[in-house]
Amino acid sequence: MPTKLDSAQQTRAKLLAAATEVIRAQGTQHLTLDTVAKTAGISKGGLLHHFASKNALMQALLEQFLNRFQHFIDQYYQQEPLAPGRWLRAYIRATFADEPADLETGWLLLISLAEEPAFITQVQAIYRQFDALALQDGLPAARATIIRFAADAYWINSWLNGIPNETMRSALLDELLRLTHL
Amino acid sequence: MPTKLDSAQQTRAKLLAAATEVIRAQGTQHLTLDTVAKTAGISKGGLLHHFASKNALMQALLEQFLNRFQHFIDQYYQQEPLAPGRWLRAYIRATFADEPADLETGWLLLISLAEEPAFITQVQAIYRQFDALALQDGLPAARATIIRFAADAYWINSWLNGIPNETMRSALLDELLRLTHL
């Protein structure tokens, strides 16, 4: 039987989903408490009950996104054989596998967060962590970094210009994976 | 002797520089008409005399940035010998040569613009143009795209985590240039 706590979690998720939807459909400029609340079908007071401030809402949004991406990486990492470039290949696949909607949302999210110094710090930390992992992956440092950069830009580009057609997409994926060998 | 028009141009430039400075020092959130005007040592009325709206100011900012980057590319393109990968090498050098301040400003600018659909369209157009040029550069399409992606991400990363140390920077530059051959 669903308890109150369960329903609270559900409401939180609904609000998070609404915020994501608002960003995707209307851009970060319309990410206001009123808009999010209305989209979620909940009052502003209700929203503020679950997220003490707009900042808290965005923080939760960021964490959700980062966790999802990390989860993708872990998943692909398990599937890759133990060899130099293993982590990078997992990173590449995670980048290419992510859903378009998530891509877009994540990017727009980063954009909207970029104005908040606290969030930038957080993203920096993640980046440094990825950087360290890439450098320990058994490939020359410059090569490893460039591969990671290219994957990141693929992600950004997908948001800006849409996912490329399938032949180009798989060609990019293949080329990136190829660069992790040698 | 400076004419009326010259002084107007000077004021415009001063306002643009002030806007750049505001973005760099305080982030896009503080890019308000009042702040820009105050930073430039000009009243809000004065600002709005030269830029009819905040949108117009940002438009001018974007154009200034894109023109500067394009200028860098052209410059390096002239210096590169005619051979496959010529344009990409110019693109890479332009990315790596840009001043840190410009990097940061350009990036933050794009961020702040990202909310405005009209600006996104503009940036998309530039991206597609670069994409076309990269694909006509005599290299395999996937390779060319990946190189451009990596250069873009270098630029973004420099903003996020600062310019890497000199050995890493030149290693990245070398590796990228190396990828334009073969």
Place this chain on the structure above:
DNA sequence: ATTAAGATACCGTCCAGACGGTCTGATGTC
């Protein structure tokens, strides 16, 4: 089982501040 008491979830109104932009003038320059 009932009920009192308290916690939790949610609602809707109100307010203060920030922001973009208008408007009226002042000042200098040709």
Place this chain on the structure above:
DNA sequence: GACATCAGACCGTCTGGACGGTATCTTAAT
């Protein structure tokens, strides 16, 4: 005097968030 260049008060709107209230559920004592 006409025009370009600024100054700065002012206005309407939007937004984050505070606040007081209500309803629903949990807990525990009877």
